Amino acid sequence: MSNPAALLIDFGSTYTKLRAVDLGDGTLLGAGQGPSTVTSDITLGMQTALDNLEERLGALPDFKYRLASSSAAGGLKMVTVGLVKELTAEAARLAALGAGARLVDTFSYTLTKRDIDSVTANEPDIILLAGGTDGGNSDVILHNAEMLAATELTCPFIVAGNRSVVDDVEIILRDAGKDVRVTDNVMPALGSLETEPARAAIRNVFIERIVHAKGLDRAHDFFDQLLMPTPAAVLEAAKLLSEGTQDREGFGPLLLVDIGGATTDVYSVADGEPTEGRILQQGLPEPYLKRTVEGDLGMRHNAGAIVETAGRNVVARHAGTTEDEIEALLEEISRDIDHLPGGANERAFDAALARSAIQIAVTRHAGTVEIVHTVNGPVAAQRGKDLSRVKTVIGTGGALVYGDTPASILSGCLYSGDEPASLRPRDPKQLLDKNYVLYAAGLLAEAEPEVAFDFALESLVPVNGMPGKEEEHELRITSG
Amino acid sequence: MTPPPERVKRTLVTGVIGSDTHIVGNRILSMALEDAGYHVVTLGALTPAEDFIKAAIETAADGIMVSSLYGQGELDCRGFRDLCVEAGLQDILLYVGGNLVVGKQDWGDVEQRFLKMGFDRAFPPGTRANEVIQLLDEDFSKRNSGVGAAGQ
Numbered sequence: 065m066s067n068p069a070a071l072l073i074d075f076g077s078t079y080t081k082l083r084a085v086d087l088g089d090g091t092l093l094g095a096g097q098g099p100s101t102v103t104s105d106i107t108l109g110m111q112t113a114l115d116n117l118e119e120r121l122g123a124l125p126d127f128k129y130r131l132a133s134s135s136a137a138g139g140l141k142m143v144t145v146g147l148v149k150e151l152t153a154e155a156a157r158l159a160a161l162g163a164g165a166r167l168v169d170t171f172s173y174t175l176t177k178r179d180i181d182s183v184t185a186n187e188p189d190i191i192l193l194a195g196g197t198d199g200g201n202s203d204v205i206l207h208n209a210e211m212l213a214a215t216e217l218t219c220p221f222i223v224a225g226n227r228s229v230v231d232d233v234e235i236i237l238r239d240a241g242k243d244v245r246v247t248d249n250v251m252p253a254l255g256s257l258e259t260e261p262a263r264a265a266i267r268n269v270f271i272e273r274i275v276h277a278k279g280l281d282r283a284h285d286f287f288d289q290l291l292m293p294t295p296a297a298v299l300e301a302a303k304l305l306s307e308g309t310q311d312r313e314g315f316g317p318l319l320l321v322d323i324g325g326a327t328t329d330v331y332s333v334a335d336g337e338p339t340e341g342r343i344l345q346q347g348l349p350e351p352y353l354k355r356t357v358e359g360d361l362g363m364r365h366n367a368g369a370i371v372e373t374a375g376r377n378v379v380a381r382h383a384g385t386t387e388d389e390i391e392a393l394l395e396e397i398s399r400d401i402d403h404l405p406g407g408a409n410e411r412a413f414d415a416a417l418a419r420s421a422i423q424i425a426v427t428r429h430a431g432t433v434e435i436v437h438t439v440n441g442p443v444a445a446q447r448g449k450d451l452s453r454v455k456t457v458i459g460t461g462g463a464l465v466y467g468d469t470p471a472s473i474l475s476g477c478l479y480s481g482d483e484p485a486s487l488r489p490r491d492p493k494q495l496l497d498k499n500y501v502l503y504a505a506g507l508l509a510e511a512e513p514e515v516a517f518d519f520a521l522e523s524l525v526p527v528n529g530m531p532g533k534e535e536e537h538e539l540r541i542t543s544g
Numbered sequence: 545m546t547p548p549p550e551r552v553k554r555t556l557v558t559g560v561i562g563s564d565t566h567i568v569g570n571r572i573l574s575m576a577l578e579d580a581g582y583h584v585v586t587l588g589a590l591t592p593a594e595d596f597i598k599a600a601i602e603t604a605a606d607g608i609m610v611s612s613l614y615g616q617g618e619l620d621c622r623g624f625r626d627l628c629v630e631a632g633l634q635d636i637l638l639y640v641g642g643n644l645v646v647g648k649q650d651w652g653d654v655e656q657r658f659l660k661m662g663f664d665r666a667f668p669p670g671t672r673a674n675e676v677i678q679l680l681d682e683d684f685s686k687r688n689s690g691v692g693a694a695g696q
Contacts, residue, residue, distance in 0.1 A: 148598045199583065200555070200603035254585045254599050344565075344590055436590060438563045439614045445590060 069093060069125040070512070072504035073110070073132035073287055074294055075280060076100055077139070078325075080109040082117050083504040087128060090518030092499055094120045102136040106283045114286070131507040132287040135294040137278040139166035140270060143188040145212075146172050146225075146250075147195035147204050154348060155250035156194040156224065159259035161355045163266035164296030165190070174204055175211045183212075188219050189274050190266060193233065196226030198252045209233040213240035220269045224250045224262040245269060259351050267292055291507055298322060298460075299331050299355055300506030301520055305458070306333035309513040315456040319429075319489060320502070321422050321477055323461035325401070326362040328421045330429040331355050336449025343433065347447045354449065356429045361421040363414065363463050364401040368394055374420035382416035382472075385409060415473050418463035423476035432485045446487070452479060454489040458524065460497035470496055471527045499523040547581020554684060555605040557596055559587030562620035566613035569642065573609065576673035582680075593624055597631045607637035607680065610663075615646035618657065625662025637683055639676070641667030 067088030074081040082096035096117025101109035118124050142165035146153025153172035160167055168186040171179055183191070191212065195205035205225040212221070213236050220243040223233050230246050237244045245268075248261035275281050275290045291297070298320065308314025317334035332354045338345060360369045371379050371394060376387045383390065393413045397403055405414045431448025459465075459474045467473055471494070479490040497520075505520035558574045560567055567589040578584045585603050587595060596608050608628075612620060621640060628636055640663045645654050651668050658666035665679060 148602045151598055151602045197603045200605075201601060202604065251602070254587075254603050346590060436563050438565050438590075439616075440565055443563075443565055443590070 068128040070129040071127040072507045074503050075134040075136040077136050080113040082113045083501050085519050087515050090515040100136055110283050110286050130287040132290040133294040133297040140293040141168045141189045143169045143183050144192045152194045152251045155257050156192050159250050159262035160192055163263045164293030175208045190220050192222045194225045194250045197254050198227040198249055202226050202229040209236040213237050220273050222265045257349050294503050297503040297506035300509045301502040302331045302333050304509045309517050312517045317454045318456040319454050320458045323463050325364040328358045328361040328425040330425050338446050339450050339453045343444045343446050346445050350449050358425040361425055367397045370417050370421050379416045383412045415467050415469050418473045419476040426477040427486050431487045434485050450487040452487045452490045457492040458495045474527050494527040495524040496527050497523050498525050551581035555583045555603050556607045557585045557599045557605045558609045559591035560589045560611045564614045565589045570611040580677045597627050610640040611642045613642040617644040638663045639665050643669050
């Protein structure tokens with residue numbers, strides 16, 4: 065009699081991916097893959113993936129859990145609205161990103177007619193409305209609620225603003241026939257960030273409304289629950305690996321980088337407090353569980369932007385080629401964004417692109433420290449999270465997992481003497497998610513934390529100890 | 545002692561402007577204001593002018609209390625009122641205090657310079673907190689009766 069198993073599904077934008085896990089010892093039983101068919105009939109891709117899994121396993125085991133995440137149908141499209149750009153608008157943005165959303169628009173101050181047109185055109189799945197600390201500014205959130213109430217938008221609204229007027233905001237939207245949920249302020253007092261309640265509210269709305277609205281529930285025969293957007297599942301995995309469980313010791317503070325075709329996502333699980341001497345912390349505190357998404361850094365959809373930001377010469381140097389050659393390779397990608405690297409020069413170019421994308425994305429995610437000269441002498445001032453002492457960095461995403469030189473690619477995330485102000489990890493253990501299972505471990509984390517932990521751990525290998533070429537082909541499961 | 549109700553609903557933003565790390569006086573003032581019943585939002589040392597404004601918007605503050613103790617106050621505070629006007633805070637009460645200038649200068653001159661910059665009041669070193677609180681009460685009650693807003 066074999067152990068019970070879990071089926072972990074990701075309805076991605078390109079592929080429907082499956083991972084089957086043995087719940088006895090947390091090992092990967094097998095993987096299956098089908099196309100993403102959310103836009104036509106979601107069950108087709110799911111069935112193909114399941115057939116694929118069955119073929120590899122011989123027979124499908126009994127699944128005790130069948131849990132799913134999704135980044136299909138454009139992901140969880142959100143618009144966030146706050147008051148001051150660097151304060152409540154930023155807090156709302158961080159809450160939405162932490163919930164795994166794809167931000168299509170972020171606004172601060174009063175919404176204009178033009179802003180409203182843009183919101184409507186973007187067809188968000190959820191709008192997060194913040195603004196004002198508790199007892200603080202109330203005019204702007206009331207104005208913005210009135211503006212949004214007057215639209216034809218049918219998406220749910222989550223209100224996470226000034227507590228003193230949330231009742232009024234709720235009434236304004238509800239009277240206009242909107243679906244409104246009220247949660248705690250993302251910034252109850254100036255400088256205090258409380259993104260967890262908003263994150264939880266987003267997740268609930270996702271389960272209750274979005275899964276149905278996007279037609280994902282048409283595959284309900286195949287899963288028990290569609291729990292969260294895929295990036296939220298990856299963040300859950302990062303949290304699990306960092307904190308461990310009752311019986312498993314965690315890795316402590318960690319950084320996770322996921323490099324994809326359209327974006328590069330960075331996750332950190334760390335308080336990010338200053339690690340050295342007397343350092344003054346400036347600016348907004350940042351969430352312990354932080355996710356950032358760089359929409360301009362995707363391996364395929366915006367390779368040109370990576371080259372532009374990193375510098376043509378830098379990418380050429382890392383790829384061991386000339387700037388002209390880089391230009392030609394870029395053109396090739398723009399002609400066919402599904403193009404997978406073939407020749408040695410293409411592979412080297414991809415690796416250089418990925419390394420630059422990771423370097424830029426992690427630099428934006430990590431905090432900075434700079435010396436401020438005062439009459440009392442120099443003082444170090446930190447903004448954002450200090451990740452310099454982070455002991456573990458995990459890399460995932462096709463370009464890393466299937467690249468020839470993952471160690472070189474991932475090293476883009478490390479501290480560099482060229483940018484001494486950037487508080488990136490100095491000397492971390494560097495691991496790769498070789499079986500591409502982090503989303504799956506994140507999905508399983510709540511129900512079976514120990515199994516999920518062992519399952520994720522099994523997939524993590526030191527960046528220099530990747531399997532050889534042939535083995536790699538066995539494992540090749542393309543990212544979505 | 546219960547603070548007067550008109551203070552309780554007032555929010556004040558405090559901080560030390562510019563590259564100035566002298567936080568002690570500002571902290572004492574913040575505590576005294578809080579004890580007096582005001583709602584105080586403390587920004588602490590090394591605060592750029594823009595951060596005072598952003599905090600005041602988000603908290604719907606009634607007044608901003610700027611400290612400067614390292615002699616560069618005049619430079620740091622230049623254009624402060626203009627920034628407030630630009631951000632829609634034209635009516636906010638602005639106080640500044642500390643060692644505002646370098647060297648031995650006539651306080652009357654210094655005060656005039658800061659009033660001209662748009663601060664409602666400027667305070668020399670050694671000012672007691674209760675003196676500030678008394679003037680806040682006066683200024684806010686003037687505003688309530690519409691005197692302060694005359695001509696706007």
